[in-house]
Amino acid sequence: MVIDKIFFTIITPIFAFAVGLSFMMIKLKVSARIERRYGPPIIQPIYNILKLLLKEENISHGVIFSLGPVIALAGSILTVLFIPYAGIKLFTGSGDLIALMYIMVIGSLGMALGAGESANPNASIGISRALTLMLGYDLPFVIIIISVVLYYHTTNLADIVAAQAHGHWTLWSLPLSAIVGFVVAYGALGEHPFDIITAPHEVATGPMVEYGGKHLGFLVINHAFHIYIEIALFVDLFLGGATNVLWFYVKMFAVFFIMMLFDEVYPRFKIDDAVRFFWKWPTIVALISLIIVLVK
Amino acid sequence: MDRLTEEQAKTIANMLRKRSLWMIHYCTGCGAIELPPTMTSRYDMSRFGLAPFVTPRQSDILLVTGYVNIKTLRRIITVYEQMLDPKYVIGFGSCPINGGVYWDSYSVIKRLDRYIPVDLYIAGCMPRPEAVITAFRTLMDMIDQGKADGYKRYKRNLAYYKENQRKVLG
Numbered sequence: 001m002v003i004d005k006i007f008f009t010i011i012t013p014i015f016a017f018a019v020g021l022s023f024m025m026i027k028l029k030v031s032a033r034i035e036r037r038y039g040p041p042i043i044q045p046i047y048n049i050l051k052l053l054l055k056e057e058n059i060s061h062g063v064i065f066s067l068g069p070v071i072a073l074a075g076s077i078l079t080v081l082f083i084p085y086a087g088i089k090l091f092t093g094s095g096d097l098i099a100l101m102y103i104m105v106i107g108s109l110g111m112a113l114g115a116g117e118s119a120n121p122n123a124s125i126g127i128s129r130a131l132t133l134m135l136g137y138d139l140p141f142v143i144i145i146i147s148v149v150l151y152y153h154t155t156n157l158a159d160i161v162a163a164q165a166h167g168h169w170t171l172w173s174l175p176l177s178a179i180v181g182f183v184v185a186y187g188a189l190g191e192h193p194f195d196i197i198t199a200p201h202e203v204a205t206g207p208m209v210e211y212g213g214k215h216l217g218f219l220v221i222n223h224a225f226h227i228y229i230e231i232a233l234f235v236d237l238f239l240g241g242a243t244n245v246l247w248f249y250v251k252m253f254a255v256f257f258i259m260m261l262f263d264e265v266y267p268r269f270k271i272d273d274a275v276r277f278f279w280k281w282p283t284i285v286a287l288i289s290l291i292i293v294l295v296k
Numbered sequence: 297m298d299r300l301t302e303e304q305a306k307t308i309a310n311m312l313r314k315r316s317l318w319m320i321h322y323c324t325g326c327g328a329i330e331l332p333p334t335m336t337s338r339y340d341m342s343r344f345g346l347a348p349f350v351t352p353r354q355s356d357i358l359l360v361t362g363y364v365n366i367k368t369l370r371r372i373i374t375v376y377e378q379m380l381d382p383k384y385v386i387g388f389g390s391c392p393i394n395g396g397v398y399w400d401s402y403s404v405i406k407r408l409d410r411y412i413p414v415d416l417y418i419a420g421c422m423p424r425p426e427a428v429i430t431a432f433r434t435l436m437d438m439i440d441q442g443k444a445d446g447y448k449r450y451k452r453n454l455a456y457y458k459e460n461q462r463k464v465l466g
Contacts, residue, residue, distance in 0.1 A: 028342075032340075032342070035336075035337055036337050037336075037337045037340040037342065037343075038340055038343050039340075039342060039343070040342045040343060040344075040345055040347075041315075041343075041345065044315075044316065044345055047312055047315040047316040047345060048316045048345075050312045050316075051312050051313050051315075051316040051356075054309045054312060054313065055380050055381065055382070056380075056381040056382055057380045057381035058380065059353070059380060200349075200350045201350075204350045204351050205349075205350060205351060205354070208351075208354070209351050209353070210351075210353055211353060211354070212351075212352075212353030212354050212379075212380045213353075213380045216353075216354055
């Protein structure tokens with residue numbers, strides 16, 4: 001039993017990284033085809049990460065600056081271990097959904113800590129945008145989590161997945177919550193129109209502006225984990241998880257493919273417009289969904 | 297399994313580096329206008345793993361696109377020194393080679409190579425996107441063979457470059 005736990009604790013982050021990386025690869029090709037380009041080779045993200053890790057010189061602005069990407073990556077790996085996938089549940093216990101909501105923030109906070117030390121104005125603006133955007137999408141996110149928890153009478157993510165077995169997905173029983181969950185996951189992923197944080201034309205990749213070399217390599221790896229976390233959580237909460245790895249991957253890919261298409265057509269919000277959007281429509285719809293759950 | 301020798305490790309590193317070159321999108325002079333077609337759908341330089349980036353810390357290639365003012369030179373040197381090793385410089389168009397049409401101007405430097413080490417020049421006024429992509433391919437071959445060592449030259453001859461920079465910048 002203990003051996004099993006240790007084995008899956010090692011294998012789960014590797015699986016999550018592989019899934020996130022494969023999505024990054026596919027996204028490059030799909031966006032290229034939509035823009036009528038040939039696009040980079042499919043394993044370009046691997047080249048990028050290895051090149052960044054092989055840089056001969058690394059500049060640090062202080063201890064926390066170097067620790068920032070490590071904290072972000074550690075937070076992401078911890079979050080990954082809390083998410084059950086394909087029948088494998090590692091750290092699940094009662095109340096793990098609430099714990100997950102707190103742990104998910106560590107990644108962003110680690111990056112904010114590190115980027116803050118670089119004292120670059122672009123980085124400061126990027127951090128303030130990241131935390132403001134988080135304030136925006138966390139409100140509807142918490143409301144839909146409450147409605148899902150009330151619907152299933154449990155805060156255990158593995159129990160929620162088990163309750164959705166045989167096609168009784170939350171997507172069918174709580175469709176409004178599922179729509180809001182999709183928008184929230186999409187906003188947390190930081191794709192267009194919510195790529196305010198890293199907007200290259202405005203704040204020069206925001207928090208990452210002073211990062212280069214190995215630090216940036218860690219942040220790119222962290223991004224792969226980030227993609228996995230947001231989509232795996234959506235699949236677990238609303239699409240009923242999965243019984244095997246392949247089916248889980250197919251469900252995640254379906255969600256990510258729709259997100260890719262949204263990413264290609266939208267321009268960028270301003271930060272106040274983004275927060276206004278999140279606090280208006282997704283919040284209203286989430287509240288309606290919560291009332292439906294309470295009345296039922 | 298034998299341990300990798302230093303030479304083999306270097307070969308592998310160069311192989312990976314040439315496949316992922318990030319270019320800082322910092323433009324001086326008129327050459328900048330040739331870069332958007334090179335980046336976008338028509339010529340699509342991302343086929344070769346090249347991508348435009350916005351900060352010096354993340355970038356590998358510095359393209360000096362066109363004539364360099366004395367004022368601009370100060371910024372170019374700052375950007376170049378902020379980039380992380382290994383880094384490469386491409387002189388774009390005839391102006392960084394010999395001053396081009398600004399050969400007798402009082403405020404334009406004539407040879408970029410005297411101030412920062414240039415790995416590769418693209419001749420022409422203006423070089424078309426095809427020429428730009430050929431230059432990138434040549435740079436990739438140079439990296440593969442270990443010939444693109446401008447950043448090492450800069451460290452080795454720092455006194456020479458600093459002396460030349462001081463003469464024009466004061």
